[in-house]
Amino acid sequence: MVAHSGSPRPERTCVGCREVAPRDHLMRLVRESAPDGVAARVRFDPSGSAPGRGSWLHPDSSCLELAVRRGGFARSFRSAVDTGSLAQELENPDFTRTWNR
Numbered sequence: 001m002v003a004h005s006g007s008p009r010p011e012r013t014c015v016g017c018r019e020v021a022p023r024d025h026l027m028r029l030v031r032e033s034a035p036d037g038v039a040a041r042v043r044f045d046p047s048g049s050a051p052g053r054g055s056w057l058h059p060d061s062s063c064l065e066l067a068v069r070r071g072g073f074a075r076s077f078r079s080a081v082d083t084g085s086l087a088q089e090l091e092n093p094d095f096t097r098t099w100n101r
């Protein structure tokens, strides 16, 4: 049986902790296109509406760490991805402020 709570807010699953949360509590990430054989870079999508397959993550470095360690991004994007710059971006106060809604 599927129970509908009546909440109109769409929910997404965090690629790190795997918890389901309202999408406005999560950050969207997208994969940039890359040539064959090259790991595509994953970047944050502040607009939440960039085209392509998206992945969702809590604005929390522990969720990012979990996602990287468990291969959540690779699973979500169905290919090897480069997440090297994400931790740095997440630690940038100017960046995280935009997500504190």
Ligand SMILES: [Zn+2]
Residues within 6 Å of the ligand: 014, 015, 016, 017, 018, 019, 057, 058, 063
């Ligand atoms: Zn999470």
